[in-house]
Amino acid sequence: MPSETRLGFPNLGLGVGLRHVHFSHILETWPNVDWFEIISENFMDSQGRPRDILDQVAERYPVVMHGVSLSIGSTDPLNHDYLLKLKKLAGEINAVWVSDHVCWTGVAGKNSHDLLPIPFNEESLSHIVQRIKTVQEVLERPLVLENPSSYITFQDSTMSEWEFISRMSEEADCGLLLDVNNVYVSAYNHEFDPYEFLQSLPHERVVQFHLAGHLNCGTHCIDTHDGRVIDEVWALYKKAHELTGGVSTLLEWDANIPSFDEMHAEVLKARDFLAEKEVEELNTSDQTATDQTNSVPHPINYYVGSEAE
Amino acid sequence: MNEQTSRSLQSLQTWLQSVITHPNGVSAGILGAQDHITLTPEEIESVVPASSQLDSISKIEVYGNAYYARLIECLGEEFPAVKHALGADTFDSFAFSYLHQFSSTSYTLSDLGRQFPSFLEQTKPSDAGELGWADFLIDLARLEWHYSEIFNGPGTEKIEALTSENLQSLTPEQFTMCRLVPAPCLRLDEFRFPIHEYATAVRKKHESPPLPAPTLTRLVMTRRQYVVRRVAVSEAEYCILQELVNCTDESIGSILDRAAEHWGNEMQEHLQEWFERWAAAGYFVGLESLTR
Numbered sequence: 001m002p003s004e005t006r007l008g009f010p011n012l013g014l015g016v017g018l019r020h021v022h023f024s025h026i027l028e029t030w031p032n033v034d035w036f037e038i039i040s041e042n043f044m045d046s047q048g049r050p051r052d053i054l055d056q057v058a059e060r061y062p063v064v065m066h067g068v069s070l071s072i073g074s075t076d077p078l079n080h081d082y083l084l085k086l087k088k089l090a091g092e093i094n095a096v097w098v099s100d101h102v103c104w105t106g107v108a109g110k111n112s113h114d115l116l117p118i119p120f121n122e123e124s125l126s127h128i129v130q131r132i133k134t135v136q137e138v139l140e141r142p143l144v145l146e147n148p149s150s151y152i153t154f155q156d157s158t159m160s161e162w163e164f165i166s167r168m169s170e171e172a173d174c175g176l177l178l179d180v181n182n183v184y185v186s187a188y189n190h191e192f193d194p195y196e197f198l199q200s201l202p203h204e205r206v207v208q209f210h211l212a213g214h215l216n217c218g219t220h221c222i223d224t225h226d227g228r229v230i231d232e233v234w235a236l237y238k239k240a241h242e243l244t245g246g247v248s249t250l251l252e253w254d255a256n257i258p259s260f261d262e263m264h265a266e267v268l269k270a271r272d273f274l275a276e277k278e279v280e281e282l283n284t285s286d287q288t289a290t291d292q293t294n295s296v297p298h299p300i301n302y303y304v305g306s307e308a309e
Numbered sequence: 310m311n312e313q314t315s316r317s318l319q320s321l322q323t324w325l326q327s328v329i330t331h332p333n334g335v336s337a338g339i340l341g342a343q344d345h346i347t348l349t350p351e352e353i354e355s356v357v358p359a360s361s362q363l364d365s366i367s368k369i370e371v372y373g374n375a376y377y378a379r380l381i382e383c384l385g386e387e388f389p390a391v392k393h394a395l396g397a398d399t400f401d402s403f404a405f406s407y408l409h410q411f412s413s414t415s416y417t418l419s420d421l422g423r424q425f426p427s428f429l430e431q432t433k434p435s436d437a438g439e440l441g442w443a444d445f446l447i448d449l450a451r452l453e454w455h456y457s458e459i460f461n462g463p464g465t466e467k468i469e470a471l472t473s474e475n476l477q478s479l480t481p482e483q484f485t486m487c488r489l490v491p492a493p494c495l496r497l498d499e500f501r502f503p504i505h506e507y508a509t510a511v512r513k514k515h516e517s518p519p520l521p522a523p524t525l526t527r528l529v530m531t532r533r534q535y536v537v538r539r540v541a542v543s544e545a546e547y548c549i550l551q552e553l554v555n556c557t558d559e560s561i562g563s564i565l566d567r568a569a570e571h572w573g574n575e576m577q578e579h580l581q582e583w584f585e586r587w588a589a590a591g592y593f594v595g596l597e598s599l600t601r
């Protein structure tokens with residue numbers, strides 16, 4: 001499976017997110033999955049069961065750390081305590097790489113726990129490039145950043161998202177996590193051509209793909225991570241695969257999480273799509289919203305709570 | 310897309326955060342965020358353009374709705390028994406007020422509920438007379454927060470706890486010169502209701518028990534094999550354990566001598582059994598000499 005490397009990173013194959021509802025299944029069966037991605041914040045402070053399970057998983061599978069609280073685009077100072085914890089965990093579980101999002105999560109000391117969009121202009125570009133460099137110095141490894149789904153754009157933007165991301169990755173010398181579902185969602189919401197997005201990226205910097213399901217509300221799409229990947233997103237994936245030569249691919253499923261096997265089967269469809277085989281249960285259209293007001297973007301899978309006897 | 314405006318990234322971020330977290334919604338948020346960007350809801354397109362399908366306010370509302378919905382859901386997972394006791398709708402409105410008062414300032418959602426028990430205490434109706442519903446909820450929230458902290462915090466899974474033999478074979482010298490080192494996950498707390506039974510019925514058995522009658526309840530909580538355990542103990546056992554845990558500069562012997570004066574027969578009768586139970590439950594992980 002591993003082929004060429006990007007920023008020194010291998011192609012890990014087809015992986016899934018490590019989610020607590022699957023912990024027991026994973027420990028009992030050690031499923032034949034290529035690799036796991038974790039939400040860094042769900043484990044970096046754990047001194048209990050989640051961390052113990054992560055240690056066992058990391059002994060057997062490649063693990064990639066995907067964070068949601070770096071807030072690389074925020075105008076607040078970087079949180080060095082957070083960065084050091086990130087670095088410590090990455091060292092302890094031998095994380096293959098560390099990623100987060102091209103976004104900000106809060107300002108003035110607050111955290112919205114959402115992936116908020118930044119305006120794409122020269123000020124935000126030089127700000128984010130500077131901060132990526134600092135983070136890479138602290139972590140002593142390249143940072144990999146993902147394009148988030150977004151629901152608004154700013155009049156303050158002076159360039160497209162793909163131009164911003166391309167320049168950002170070149171100037172900061174970082175990797176890219178290309179979420180093809182997010183490209184679809186943002187393209188739908190902001191009425192741009194998703195293929196132009198894919199075409200314009202520096203393909204040699206793409207380290208990883210994300211795939212996920214979303215909700216189409218008609219007027220806009222919401223990145224819910226709660227279902228299957230739709231055909232249009234598989235088509236974008238195929239194009240991205242062509243353009244990059246193929247990189248590590250991960251399915252995100254964070255709400256209404258099915259059984260481990262069902263989730264794993266969804267990412268394995270990638271092989272069929274790339275081989276242009278007929279795939280059973282093709283989704284010919286998006287999930288259709290019945291009640292838009294209750295739909296919440298689910299970019300963040302969190303694990304709180306405890307088990308007590 | 311415009312030529313670059315003079316608006317700074319910082320003012321744009323402060324503005325958006327204040328708009329999407331406004332408790333009365335995005336339009337109220339825009340009016341409330343005049344300090345950051347002077348703007349009426351009608352002028353919103355000068356900051357956030359509409360698409361052909363969706364107006365600017367509705368677009369921003371995706372973030373505004375998600376902000377409260379996500380964090381309220383998270384609090385519900387942190388406090389499942391409180392949520393069950395209150396009912397989902399009432400819980401959500403408490404959680405909404407809580408989030409308005411205590412915004413997250415942490416990179417981790419594990420800290421989100423830290424102030425929730427004291428928030429419930431603060432919002433308790435002042436005319437509530439004797440122990441009742443509100444006190445039950447406050448105690449239940451405090452218990453669930455203990456569970457979360459014990460679940461995530463340091464434990465004894467990778468260290469040896471003191472065995473019953475270790476405790477039985479303490480020499481007279483150790484009794485007078487040493488203290489017992491408690492497990493890092495050991496916690497003691499007193500409650501006004503038997504909330505542990507309620508919490509277990511809801512969380513493990515998915516039952517709907519009635520509100521229990523007030524009963525002073527002393528719990529010892531710890532973690533074994535990554536599972537949080539709790540046991541209700543007698544007043545004597547609780548007080549002696551509390552002294553052993555908290556009196557960090559006093560020897561085991563001195564603490565037990567003091568306790569014997571107070572608890573007399575009850576202690577004589579049960580001390581052996583208690584020590585065996587404490588050892589089996591891994592409450593103590595070592596002996597530390599008091600060399601000062």
Ligand SMILES: [Fe+2]
Binds near residue numbers: 252
């Ligand atoms: Fe993603």
